[in-house]
Structures are given as structure tokens and as C-alpha cells.
Amino acid sequence: MNESQLFVLVVIAVTPAFDRQSLTKVVIPPLSIWTKPELPSKAIDLLPPLGKLLKNLEYKVSYTTTSTKISFDMVPSSGCPPPFRADSAYEVPHSPTQGPIVPCPEEAALRYHGLPSRPRFVARSSSDEWVPPGFEGYPEVRELRPVGIHPLCSVWEDMVDVAMHIYLTEQNVRYTSLDPVRIGLVDEPAAPVIVWVGVEPSCLYAEQGILVAVGLRDILIRHGIDDVHVEIRESVVTTSAKMYKPALSSSPIVQVSEPFSTSLGISVCSDATPDVQGTATLFFVDSSKPGRLFLLAPRHVLFHPHEIDRYEYRGTGPRRNILLLGKSGMFARIKDIEKEIWGTEYLIAHYKDLLESADKMEDPQAAQARRESTHSDLLKAEGDLEHLRQFLADVRRDWENARDRIIGHVILSPPLTLNAGKGGFTRDFAVIEVNTTKIDSSNFIGNAIDLGTKIPIQTLACWMHPSHTNQPSFKYPSNRLLHFRGTLSTDEMHSPNAKNVDDRGDPTIMVLKHGSSSGLTIGCLNSIRAVVRRPFTDGPTGFSREVIVLPRSSKSGAFSECGDSGAVMINGLGAVAGMLTAGNGATKVSDCSYVTPITCLLECLKECDFSANIFPVAVDVRD
Numbered sequence: 188m189n190e191s192q193l194f195v196l197v198v199i200a201v202t203p204a205f206d207r208q209s210l211t212k213v214v215i216p217p218l219s220i221w222t223k224p225e226l227p228s229k230a231i232d233l234l235p236p237l238g239k240l241l242k243n244l245e246y247k248v249s250y251t252t253t254s255t256k257i258s259f260d261m262v263p264s265s266g267c268p269p270p271f272r273a274d275s276a277y278e279v280p281h282s283p284t285q286g287p288i289v290p291c292p293e294e295a296a297l298r299y300h301g302l303p304s305r306p307r308f309v310a311r312s313s314s315d316e317w318v319p320p321g322f323e324g325y326p327e328v329r330e331l332r333p334v335g336i337h338p339l340c341s342v343w344e345d346m347v348d349v350a351m352h353i354y355l356t357e358q359n360v361r362y363t364s365l366d367p368v369r370i371g372l373v374d375e376p377a378a379p380v381i382v383w384v385g386v387e388p389s390c391l392y393a394e395q396g397i398l399v400a401v402g403l404r405d406i407l408i409r410h411g412i413d414d415v416h417v418e419i420r421e422s423v424v425t426t427s428a429k430m431y432k433p434a435l436s437s438s439p440i441v442q443v444s445e446p447f448s449t450s451l452g453i454s455v456c457s458d459a460t461p462d463v464q465g466t467a468t469l470f471f472v473d474s475s476k477p478g479r480l481f482l483l484a485p486r487h488v489l490f491h492p493h494e495i496d497r498y499e500y501r502g503t504g505p506r507r508n509i510l511l512l513g514k515s516g517m518f519a520r521i522k523d524i525e526k527e528i529w530g531t532e533y534l535i536a537h538y539k540d541l542l543e544s545a546d547k548m549e550d551p552q553a554a555q556a557r558r559e560s561t562h563s564d565l566l567k568a569e570g571d572l573e574h575l576r577q578f579l580a581d582v583r584r585d586w587e588n589a590r591d592r593i594i595g596h597v598i599l600s601p602p603l604t605l606n607a608g609k610g611g612f613t614r615d616f617a618v619i620e621v622n623t624t625k626i627d628s629s630n631f632i633g634n635a636i637d638l639g640t641k642i643p644i645q646t647l648a649c650w651m652h653p654s655h656t657n658q659p660s661f662k663y664p665s666n667r668l669l670h671f672r673g674t675l676s677t678d679e680m681h682s683p684n685a686k687n688v689d690d691r692g693d694p695t696i697m698v699l700k701h702g703s704s705s706g707l708t709i710g711c712l713n714s715i716r717a718v719v720r721r722p723f724t725d726g727p728t729g730f731s732r733e734v735i736v737l738p739r740s741s742k743s744g745a746f747s748e749c750g751d752s753g754a755v756m757i758n759g760l761g762a763v764a765g766m767l768t769a770g771n772g773a774t775k776v777s778d779c780s781y782v783t784p785i786t787c788l789l790e791c792l793k794e795c796d797f798s799a800n801i802f803p804v805a806v807d808v809r810d
Contacts, residue, residue, distance in 0.1 A: 286314055287401065289393045293319060299420065301328035301373065303738055303745035304772030306420040309386065310396025312404035313416040330741030331778065332369035332378050333713040335693045339367060339380060340681075340715050342410045344732065348718045350406045351382070352730055360399055361387040363424045364771050365718035366735060366779050370418070373741045376691065380415045382407070383779075385422035385771055422778065424721050424771050443524045443575070446512065447582065449626055450637035450668065451755055452701030453482075454516055455619075457489040457597075458508040458589070464488070464516050466703040466753040468766045469634050469671075470621070471792075471799040478809035480626065481797075482619040483788070484509070485753040485768060486600045489617050498600040498617075506596040509619050510589060516703075517587065524579045531572045538565040595621040599795055605721060605729035607791070610677060612783045613719075613731045613768050614791055628805040635668040636701045636757065650709045650739055651697050651759040653689040660687055660697070661759025669699075671802055672761035677784045680734055680764060681714050690740075698736060698758050700767060702751025710736040710746035710780065712764065719769065719781055733781035734765060745776035756782050763801065 290298070290308055294317040298308035320326045334340065339347070348365060355362045363385040371378020382403060391399070400417040407415050446454060453467040465488030471481050489509065490498070500506060512520060541561045548554035586592050600617035607614035638647065644663050651661035664670075675696075683694040689711065696712040713735035720730040736756065738746050747754070747770045756764040765784040770777025785801075792799045800807075 287311055287397045289397070290317065297326040299329055300326040301330055301741045302778050303776045304422070304774045304778050306422045306773035306778065309391055309419040309421060310393050310400045311416060311418045312400040328373045328741055329370055330373050331737045332371065332691070333693065333695055333711055333737060334367050334369060334380055334715045337380050339412050339415055342412065343367060343715055347406060347410050348732070351403055352718055354402060354406060355399070358399060361390045362720050363387060363422055364720060364779065366771070367715045367717070368713065368735070368737065382415060382417045384417060384419045386419055387423065388421045391419065422771050422773050424719055424769050443527050444578065445637060445639065446520050447586065448637065449630055449632055450635055452636065452703060454512050454703035455484055455488065456510050456513040458510055458593070460491060461510065461513040461589070462515065464513045464703065464750055466751055468753045468755045469801055470803055471801045472803040472807045473798050473800065475798060480621040480623065480803065480808045482595060482621050484617050484619055485766065486603050486615050486617045488752055489597060490600065495602055497602055498597060500596065500598045508593045509595045509597065510592040511586065511594045512592060514589065517592065521579070521582065524575065524582065528572065528575045528579065531568055531575060535565065535568045535572065538568060593622060594625045595619040601795065605731040607731070608787060610784070610787055611732040612787045613733065615768050615783065616766070616788060616791065618797065623809055626808065628808045631805050631808045632668060633804055634671040634801060636699065638663070638667045638669055639707055642707065653697070657687045658684065669757065670761055671757065671763055674763045674785050675758060676786055680712050680784065683712070683714060696758060698756045698764055700751070700754040700756050702747055702754040702767070704748040704750030705745070708746050709739045709743070711739060713737055717779060717781065733768070734784060736780040736782055745772070745778070747777045747780040749775045
């Protein structure tokens with residue numbers, strides 16, 4: 188090996204401030220042709236990212252040289268980072284003169300401007316330079332896009348994702364997810380594929396993050412993927428169930444009757460944990476259990492994290508009852524109705540003022556036209572007010588008492604399991620037997636999402652058809668109820684129709700859901716799955732593979748929020764994709780939403796002796 192092909196071996200000798208068992212070995216490819224006297228100083232100055240790590244953390248450095256390597260002994264004199272372990276040697280591929288740099292505070296805060304949760308940026312494997320905001324101070328706006336067709340798809344599962352998981356585990360990196368996505372500027376025609384790594388907040392310094400990012404990048408290169416880089420951000424995987432608080436006056440007003448209807452998006456909680464609320468997924472029936480209606484919901488919403496054993500109700504003993512809305516959720520819905528009443532009363536007063544003003548108008552024809560149009564509006568508003576007041580009285584009578592909000596009880600829930608089955612997904616469900624005094628054949632509409640009236644029909648159609656050249660993939664139902672029609676297999680979710688593209692021309696599958704927190708939202712399926720890492724309260728950390736749903740666009744906001752857990756995902760024709768189980772973001776909104784496929788859920792139900800028919804009709808429900 189000559190000096191132009193020199194490899195530098197760096198050995199960091201740690202002190203008690205670090206993990207005593209830590210030893211970092213980093214093999215750097217050739218940087219330049221240096222003479223021996225220049226090697227140590229140039230290595231410290233130029234080796235990215237070690238140079239900045241050494242300088243910023245004020246390491247005391249001693250070294251020895253041979254014809255083939257330099258050995259550094261580095262003792263941090265101050266500013267020690269948290270314990271970090273790097274056991275395996277890896278080659279760091281980057282250019283001779285450029286490499287990843289430690290992000291400035293401005294970049295750390297603004298790099299992901301435009302994404303729903305705006306997570307804090309930690310590090311990247313590329314040498315891209317940060318472009319600070321211009322004279323007007325507006326940072327560049329980024330958005331997430333599906334991966335689409337890319338060579339990474341063929342080597343990600345069981346190869347790259349496993350290697351990355353093992354590597355991060357060995358390094359003691361507290362990562363939360365591995366999300367293969369495209370991240371680009373809003374108006375950029377093409378966006379690069381990025382392995383977007385989530386880590387727990389404040390667990391990784393930027394200097395350490397660079398080492399991790401470059402190590403992960405090396406895994407990609409070893410698998411023949413040289414056009415994908417790694418970026419690390421702070422984020423947490425939430426299970427979407429949240430502690431409810433009274434709604435603020437600035438919160439959006441939902442359709443006041445929808446939370447109490449049998450359309451999907453039903454807000455549920457357990458009587459044992461009434462402050463933790465999520466979304467029921469779907470109804471199903473089983474021909475071997477005639478007359479009984481069942482409801483599927485996420486286990487983590489209905490059971491405390493410390494309850495880890497299989498639950499089964501055998502007909503005796505206390506039941507785990509399921510409520511429609513928790514206490515604070517019920518209070519919030521009543522406030523919504525009261526606010527709607529107040530707004531209608533205000534509108535009525537305004538119409539009366541208009542009628543009085545008509546008497547003072549000089550033009551008789553204009554005055555008469557105002558009276559006629561305003562009188563019609565006034566009569567409608569007065570009728571609306573009467574109906575709202577009666578509805579509020581009915582809700583308080585029928586639902587305000589928690590005992591009256593019991594809509595069923597849990598009959599089975601296997602332990603929450605990560606990396607379950609052949610697909611390695613999350614097994615997180617509970618089966619609820621529905622109380623037929625609350626839902627029977629007279630009010631059961633089957634599995635359907637109410638598209639509501641908040642989003643105009645033409646707007647919703649455009650969102651579901653990003654390109655006007657797409658094949659028909661959505662038809663607005665005449666009664667607003669989008670019913671289930673078939674299912675999407677895992678393979679279909681990962682293989683979008685090339686003739687159905689987004690506004691950038693990339694094949695995509697648009698999906699929608701109705702969650703109890705964020706309501707009706709539209710997103711797009713990613714063609715490649717994420718690896719999600721979650722610690723258990725009592726036990727080791729586990730990981731699973733999850734289908735990723737991304738926001739519809741950079742301006743659409745998050746696809747899901749805390750409290751949406753359990754919401755069912757369907758495409759524009761009603762084909763069921765799966766159940767929302769979690770989301771990943773730096774705040775309560777999610778940049779990436781995670782879904783367990785319906786095929787996996789049905790298989791799990793079959794293993795639990797349920798032959799689930801997810802297309803029930805009213806005659807299947809006994810009165």
C-alpha cells in the first residue's frame with residue numbers, strides 16, 4: 188500500500204466519562220497524499236467528521252504513526268457526549284476534500300421546514316451545504332414524497348433494513364424508526380431518496396450522528412445503492428392515543444352529530460383508562476357467531492402498557508367496558524354543540540338587523556329583494572337553532588353519563604407484539620363485542636367513512652386524483668358514505684398503478700381515513716416499508732416493519748395525530764388498506780404514519796378463531 192492509497196485507522200481510547208467498554212474503530216478511505224510529518228495535523232483538520240468532533244469536544248490527542256496507519260489516543264477534557272458505542276469497523280465513503288459537517292443551530296431548527304412536525308435535524312451522510320434563509324428570512328420549504336420505483340426497494344427488506352437495525356443496536360443508538368422516503372423542495376421536480384432515521388430527542392450529538400449516518404450509508408453502498416444518503420432527525424414514535432384536555436376555543440368545530448354516529452371514526456376508550464382515547468377501526472361479523480356484531484380497535488388504546496398478558500373474557504367476572512368518548516372528550520363534544528348554537532343565534536340576530544335596515548333603504552325594489560332573501564335565511568336559521576337545541580338535549584340525556592356511553596366490552600386481545608408473523612408487522616388489536624342496545628339494524632350502516640361537508644366535493648376529488656390523466660380511482664358517493672369494497676394486499680400497496688400518478692408524475696396510491704382527532708385526511712402510501720423501533724415498558728426494545736403513509740403534500744399538514752390510532756385506511760374506491768397503529772414526529776402530529784395491513788389483521792383474527800367478515804350489512808345485526 189503506497190501513501191496515495193493510505194488508510195488511516197483511528198482508535199479512540201475512552202475514559203470513565205464514556206462507557207468503559209466503548210471502542211470506536213473507523214477506517215477512512217484515502218484522503219490525500221501526505222508526508223508523514225503532515226499526517227497527524229491534517230487528519231485532525233480534514234478528517235470529517237472526526238476533525239470537528241475532536242475540536243468541538245476539546246480532546247487531548249496523542250498519536251503514533253507507521254507506514255500504514257496513525258493511531259490516536261483521545262481523552263475528552265470537557266463536554267463529554269452521552270455514552271455511545273461503536274464496535275464495528277466500517278469504511279466511510281466520501282470525497283477527498285469534502286464530507287459531512289456539523290449543522291449550525293439554524294440548520295438544525297430549519298432544515299425540515301414545511302414538514303408537519305418540523306423535527307430537529309441532527310446529521311447527514313452527504314456533504315450538501317446548508318443554504319440559510321435569504322434576505323426576507325424565509326427558509327426553503329421541504330416535503331415528503333413516496334420512494335416509488337428505485338433499486339432500494341429490491342434490497343431493503345431482510346437485507347438493508349436488518350443490517351441497519353443490527354448496526355444501530357450495536358452502536359447503542361436509541362433510534363425510533365428507519366423511514367425510506369424522498370425529501371425535496373416543494374417545487375423541485377425530483378427529490379432524492381433518503382433513509383430518514385429517527386432518534387430519541389437529545390440522545391445523539393451531531394458529531395456522533397455524522398459517524399452513525401456515514402456508517403449507515405456504507406451499508407447502502409455495500410448493497411449496491413450508491414445514490415441514497417442518510418439523514419438523522421429527532422422524533423418519537425407515538426401510539427396516537429392521547430390524554431384528552433378540554434378543547435380550546437380555537438380548535439376546529441367538527442360536525443356535531445358525527446361523533447355520535449355509527450360511521451367509522453368512532454372515538455373509543457376503556458372504562459379502566461377513560462383519559463386515553465383512540466379510534467375504532469372497523470365492524471365485522473362471523474358466521475359461526477350469528478347475530479353478534481364485533482368492533483376492532485387498537486389494544487394500546489384500551490389496555491395500560493403494564494398489562495402485557497393475553498386478555499380473554501369467558502362470560503364470567505368483571506368486563507372491560509368500552510365507552511364512546513372519554514370524560515373530557517364528551518365535554519368537548521358538548522362544547523362543540525353549544526358553540527354551534529351560539530353561532531346560529533348570532534346569525535339570527537344578524538338577519539334581523541338586515542330586515543330592519545331594509546325599512547330604511549330608499550330603493551323600494553332593493554329593499555323588497557333584501558326582505559325576501561333575508562326572511563328565507565332567517566327561517567332556516569331559526570329551524571336549525573331549534574334542531575341544535577333539541578340535539579344537545581338528546582346528547583345530554585343519552586350520552587353524558589359514562590354508564591350510558593358503554594357501547595360494548597372487550598372479549599379478546601392478544602399481547603401487543605412487534606415483528607409479528609411473516610410480514611414482521613405490529614400485532615396490536617382488541618376485539619369488542621358491540622352492545623346491540625346502542626347499535627342495531629335500525630342505525631347500522633355497515634363499514635363506511637362519512638366524507639362530511641367540511642371539504643368541498645371538487646376539492647376532495649382533486650386531492651384523490653392528483654393528476655387529471657389518472658384512471659378513475661375515486662367517486663364521491665351520493666350520500667357521502669364511502670363504503671368498504673374489497674381489500675388491498677401488501678403487494679398491491681407496494682406496487683402502485685403506473686397510470687395513477689401524483690402531481691409530480693410518480694406512481695402513487697392515495698388513501699383516506701377518519702380519525703377521532705384529526706378527522707378526514709388524505710395521504711399517499713409509500714412503496715417501501717419502514718422499520719419502527721419501540722421500547723416496551725416491561726421488557727426489551729422491539730422493532731417491526733410498517734407501511735408508511737405520508738402527507739398528501741407539503742401544504743396538507745399531517746395525515747394523523749395523537750388520538751387517531753386505530754383509524755382504518757381505505758383507497759378512493761373503498762378498498763381497505765389497514766389500521767393506523769402509530770405515527771412518528773417531533774410533536775403530537777406525525778410526519779410518517781404507520782399502518783398494519785388488513786391482510787395481516789385478518790390473518791391474526793383467524794388465528795384467534797374469528798372468521799371475520801368485514802363487509803357486514805344491517806341484517807347481520809340482531810335487534
